[in-house]
Amino acid sequence: MEQFVVNAKIRKEAGKRVSKQLRAEGRIPxxxxxxxxxxxxxxxxxxxFSKAWRSITPTTLINLKIDGQDNMAYIQDTEYDIKTDKNLHADFHIVSGTKPITAVLKMHYSGTPVGVLKxxxxxxxxxxxxxxxxPADMPVSISADVSKVEIGQKFTVADLGLSDKVTILSKPTAVIVSIAPPRK
Structure with a gap:
């Protein structure tokens, strides 16, 4: 996947006037x-920033270049104006890469279960x-291949088959998907 680079400059001044002036110049605080x-x-x-923000997930590392110095970071939050379709403010979380992070990722499903076809x-x-x-080992997204699940079977968190470098904090016996029998 493409590594996004966001160039940034350290600013000394804060406040509404400074923020408005930055936005008028095509920059955001x-x-x-x-x-x-x-x-x-x-x-x-x-x-x-907008290009990167629209293309990544919450666990995608970006290269935040602060005055030319590379930093691994996540886009933690952004203030977005839906009327003007513009970002007004951004929060980044810089990580060292040596300390583990915790994240909650939404499930994505791939394949059509055999039980559904039946x-x-x-x-x-x-x-x-x-x-x-x-941070470098954290998956960007999680996809469960449910194509082999039959009627009456369950696909659990333990069945995800993630890398050994990733620790699953959710209950391993938690059911992600089950296939219910057809109604009569």
Whole structure:
């Protein structure tokens, strides 16, 4: 997957007047937090940020270049104006890469279960899974291949088959998908 780069500059001034002036110049005010809880005020190019923000998931690492220095970071939050279709503010979380992070990822399903092809109904139980891993090892998304699930069978969290570097914090016996028998 493409590594997104967001260039940023450290800013000294804060407030509404400064924020409005930045937005008028095609930039947006931002703040970056590190693992120690320290913060840095930034300004980033609005178009560059918007391109990255629209193309990634909450667990996608980006390269946040602060005054030319590379940092691994997540886009933690953004303030978005739906009327003007523009981002107004951004929050980044800078990670060192040596400390594990925890994330809750939504389930995506691939394949059509065999049981559904035989007339059964797919019932989705668990909408997301909680994981812990180093930032570089954290999956961007989770996809469950449910194509082999028969009528009466269950696909559990333990059946996901994730990397050994990822720890599943959700209950392993939690049912993700089951196939109910056809109604008579």
């Amino acid at each position: 931002a703040i970056a937090y590190n693992e120690k809880g320290e913060s840095i005020m930034l300004d980033v190019d609005a178009a560059e 007339g059964g109904f797919m019932v989705k139980h668990v909408p997301d899974v909680k994981l812990k891993a180093l």
